[in-house]
Amino acid sequence: MASRKWLEDMSKGLGRELEAVTLQGIEINLVQKGLLGCTFLVPESLSDKDGNWDGGAMAVLVDDVAACVVGTSAFVKASVDFHLSFYSPARIRETVEVEAKIVGEKGRLISVTVEIKKKDNAELVAVGRVWFTTDNINRYPGDDEDTTITSKL
Numbered sequence: 001m002a003s004r005k006w007l008e009d010m011s012k013g014l015g016r017e018l019e020a021v022t023l024q025g026i027e028i029n030l031v032q033k034g035l036l037g038c039t040f041l042v043p044e045s046l047s048d049k050d051g052n053w054d055g056g057a058m059a060v061l062v063d064d065v066a067a068c069v070v071g072t073s074a075f076v077k078a079s080v081d082f083h084l085s086f087y088s089p090a091r092i093r094e095t096v097e098v099e100a101k102i103v104g105e106k107g108r109l110i111s112v113t114v115e116i117k118k119k120d121n122a123e124l125v126a127v128g129r130v131w132f133t134t135d136n137i138n139r140y141p142g143d144d145e146d147t148t149i150t151s152k153l
Contacts, residue, residue: 021045022060026098034102036069039119044092052089053096053125058116059084061098062128066112069100074110074134081131087124095119108134 030037046057063079070076090096097117104111114128 022057023064026061031072033072034069036065036072036098036100038065038098038100039095040098041095042090042092047092050089051092053092053094055084055086058086058090058126059128062114062116062126063130065098065100066114066128066130067132069102069112070110070132070134073102077133077135079130080109080133081129083129084126085128086126088118090116090118090125096125097122110134 025041025043027039028036029039040061042053046054048054059082062084063082067076067079095118097119098114099117100112100114102110103113110132112128112130112132114130116125116127117123118125
């Protein structure tokens with residue numbers, strides 16, 4: 001699956017610098033059509049002055065993971081609306097779980113929700129809501145199949 005390979009490459013530091021730095025080390029735990037689950041250890045390089053995960057770095061991760069889950073069922077053209085709500089800070093060297101899921105479609109638009117929770121206590125860190133424009137004509141081959149994939153990098 002092309003979206004999975006893209007995210008795996010980013011986790012290894014390959015690709016555009018901003019995304020490669022922001023996504024480095026992300027572990028992909030689950031990939032299904034319309035659903036993506038990851039684990040991420042917040043590195044020191046993405047901290048703010050107080051030792052928390054920087055909000056801008058978190059926004060890049062949310063946008064990229066949301067695009068990846070859309071890529072499980074359609075060709076992504078662009079994010080057209082982005083909202084990120086912060087609930088509690090995640091500290092450096094803290095592990096978080098990231099779940100992205102497609103929650104709606106309307107014409108060429110797809111809506112995705114991304115939840116970030118602390119792994120140790122499931123405390124909500126942030127929720128992102130992103131709308132993407134897609135090219136429904138170019139759906140990926142086999143998108144009617146259940147393509148459940150689990151792995152740890």
